[in-house]
Amino acid sequence: MAQTPRPTHPLSRQSEGLQNEGIAEAWAFTAEHRQRTTFFFDFDGVLSPVTDDPDASQPVPSVLGVLEKLATVVQRVAIVSARPVSFLRSRFSSLEGVDLYGLYGLEVWHEGEVVTEPAALPWVPAMAELAERAKTELPGDVLVEYKRLSVALHYRTAPQRAGEVERWGHEQAEAKGLRIQAGRMVVELKPPVDQDKGMVITEGVRDAGCAWYFGDDMSDIKAFDALRAREAVDPSFFGVAVAVANPETGAEVSSAADLTLDSPGAVAQFLAEGLERF
Numbered sequence: 001m002a003q004t005p006r007p008t009h010p011l012s013r014q015s016e017g018l019q020n021e022g023i024a025e026a027w028a029f030t031a032e033h034r035q036r037t038t039f040f041f042d043f044d045g046v047l048s049p050v051t052d053d054p055d056a057s058q059p060v061p062s063v064l065g066v067l068e069k070l071a072t073v074v075q076r077v078a079i080v081s082a083r084p085v086s087f088l089r090s091r092f093s094s095l096e097g098v099d100l101y102g103l104y105g106l107e108v109w110h111e112g113e114v115v116t117e118p119a120a121l122p123w124v125p126a127m128a129e130l131a132e133r134a135k136t137e138l139p140g141d142v143l144v145e146y147k148r149l150s151v152a153l154h155y156r157t158a159p160q161r162a163g164e165v166e167r168w169g170h171e172q173a174e175a176k177g178l179r180i181q182a183g184r185m186v187v188e189l190k191p192p193v194d195q196d197k198g199m200v201i202t203e204g205v206r207d208a209g210c211a212w213y214f215g216d217d218m219s220d221i222k223a224f225d226a227l228r229a230r231e232a233v234d235p236s237f238f239g240v241a242v243a244v245a246n247p248e249t250g251a252e253v254s255s256a257a258d259l260t261l262d263s264p265g266a267v268a269q270f271l272a273e274g275l276e277r278f
């Protein structure tokens with residue numbers, strides 16, 4: 001039987017008809033290579049709509065069943081998030097077949113426990129101290145999210161604080177030797193340990209024939225790049241970068257992707273339609 005050729009990029013072509021053709025080709029390739037295909041998903045803004053309170057975020061209900069079904073037809077489904085694994089487990093505990101990477105891959109859910117990158121562990125006390133200081137030194141309308149190995153400073157409900165939060169974050173990073181990750185209405189401080197979503201994907205696609213990554217934020221561009229890098233060294237590999245539209249990073253993330261979907265609800269719908277092709 002003839003093999004489906006690797007589709008060309010981007011999938012979003014000039015007209016709607018051509019775009020649908022590109023998407024159909026991508027699903028056909030995926031179905032044919034299902035046993036060597038992984039689907040990776042970011043969480044916030046991709047599986048879950050953005051909320052003012054990060055603790056209140058929930059996946060769109062329709063996505064749970066879709067992920068569960070997807071995990072039965074492809075080799076692997078994984079969520080790659082800046083959230084801790086404990087948070088992801090609280091949202092996806094019903095999904096047995098879905099792998100979880102937290103804190104940009106500093107944490108992995110493996111055989112029933114959270115495995116933490118050893119190089120990051122010595123930074124736990126410094127991050128706890130930083131979170132406490134952020135709460136006293138930054139204005140009360142800046143939300144401080146302590147995540148054990150990182151601290152996120154949110155200004156979604158106080159956008160006028162953006163400059164102040166960015167300045168404070170950069171001063172702390174310089175003084176303590178930390179790294180900064182910019183995101184949607186958030187500045188995040190992380191330990192100086194080499195780990196990001198791009199590295200998770202580079203490792204995750206080493207033996208794959210096909211992979212999809214769905215992301216909406218700046219940190220997801222590195223994951224898109226990892227798919228491109230894999231294609232560059234392996235002409236038989238097909239990587240699909242899907243952006244989820246938003247008013248904050250829209251153009252930058254979308255222009256790095258093959259395809260842009262409108263919302264987490266649209267992601268669930270897109271996957272449900274794709275599953276019909278298996």
Ligand SMILES: O=P(O)(O)OC[C@H]1O[C@H](O[C@H]2O[C@H](CO)[C@@H](O)[C@H](O)[C@H]2O)[C@H](O)[C@@H](O)[C@@H]1O
Pocket residue numbers: 042043044045049050051052053054057080081082083145152154156183184185186188217219
């Ligand atoms: O990698 P992700 O799973 O996408 O995590 C990125 C950040 O997501 C969360 O913040 C974002 O979503 C919040 C809830 O919708 C929203 O209030 C905030 O403005 C967004 O930046 C999370 O709280 C952060 O820790 C993550 O870094």
